[in-house]
Amino acid sequence: xxxxxxxxxxASRGFIFSLDSFIALSLILVxxxxxxxxxxxxxxxxxSHMQAYDIARDSLNSLGNLDYASAADPDYGNxxxxxLERIGINKYYGTSTNPLNSANIAKTALDPIIPLQYGYKxxxxxxxxxxxxxxxxxxxxxxxxxxxxxNYRKLSAxxxxxxxxxxxxxxxxxxxxxxTVQSDFxxxxxxxxxxxxxxxxxxxxxxxxxx
Numbered sequence: 160x161x162x163x164x165x166x167x168x169x170a171s172r173g174f175i176f177s178l179d180s181f182i183a184l185s186l187i188l189v190x191x192x193x194x195x196x197x198x199x200x201x202x203x204x205x206x207s208h209m210q211a212y213d214i215a216r217d218s219l220n221s222l223g224n225l226d227y228a229s230a231a232d233p234d235y236g237n238x239x240x241x242x243l244e245r246i247g248i249n250k251y252y253g254t255s256t257n258p259l260n261s262a263n264i265a266k267t268a269l270d271p272i273i274p275l276q277y278g279y280k281x282x283x284x285x286x287x288x289x290x291x292x293x294x295x296x297x298x299x300x301x302x303x304x305x306x307x308x309x310n311y312r313k314l315s316a317x318x319x320x321x322x323x324x325x326x327x328x329x330x331x332x333x334x335x336x337x338x339t340v341q342s343d344f345x346x347x348x349x350x351x352x353x354x355x356x357x358x359x360x361x362x363x364x365x366x367x368x369x370x
Contacts, residue, residue: 204314207313207314208314208316209316211277211314211315211316211368211369211370212316212317212318214273214274214277214316214368215279215316215317215318215366215367215368216318218269218272218273218279218318218366218368219243219318219319219320219364219366220320221268221272222241222242222243222246222268222269222320222364222366223241223242223243223244223320223322224241225241225242225268226239226240226241227240227241227242227244227245227264232245235248235326240324241322242264242265242267242268243320243322243364244322244323244324244360245264246261246264246265246281246283246296246322246362246364247283247322247323247324247360247361247362247364248326248360248362249261249264261283261296261297262296262297265281265296265297266297266302266305269281269366270305270306270307273307273368275306275307276370277307277309277368277369277370278298278299278300278307278308278309278310278311278368278369278370279298279299279307279366279367279368279369280295280297280298280299280300280366280367280369281295281296281297281298281364281365281366281367282294282295282296282364282365282366282367283296283362283363283364283365284362284363284364284365293365309369309370311369311370312369312370313369313370314369314370315367315368315369315370316367316368316369317365317366317367318365318366319363319364319365319366320363320364320366321361321362321363321364322360322361322362322363322364323359323360323361323362324359324360325357325358325359325360326357326358326359326360327357327358328357329355329356329357330355330357
């Protein structure tokens with residue numbers, strides 16, 4: 160009888176020990192899984208953010224290297240500007256009256272470059288505003304005609320570039336002669352060199368891509 164009681168007691172203890180071990184193992188597995196999630200999620204987010212930044216940076220570089228040419232833009236369409244410079248000119252000197260305004264120029268150049276899963280926004284820093292501020296030129300979130308039409312939900316990345324140059328190039332000096340010689344060898348005109356310095360533009364352009 161006593162042996163039977165002792166056996167039941169030992170079995171009970173074994174069950175309790177087994178239950179404790181199971182609970183401890185479950186807690187260890189939950190802890191390991193939580194640690195894995197904490198470590199892996201930021202790394203995944205970081206990789207996605209770096210990918211978005213690379214897209215923004217490379218797209219701006221493409222705008223700076225892509226030649227802008229347009230028969231619909233007689234003022235600037237054949238002067239050897241890049242797309243980046245053309246957008247900078249519009250903001251620095253005011254929006255052009257031709258149909259290829261800054262928004263259309265940006266969309267024409269960027270839509271084929273940026274992957275379809277991303278939306279994007281291009282801005283120009285307005286130094287003439289008081290105080291200076293970023294002005295949105297084009298945002299796909301507001302354009303239902305583009306395949307990039309989407310709102311920011313998860314992450315975004317930004318890159319900036321400087322657009323600078325001459326809107327109208329400087330012209331070399333031309334000599335103005337003496338003109339008709341009057342009496343006592345006095346010139347009728349003031350001789351000298353006429354030099355046209357040209358018009359300079361400087362713009363900072365920012366591109367944000369987002370998903």
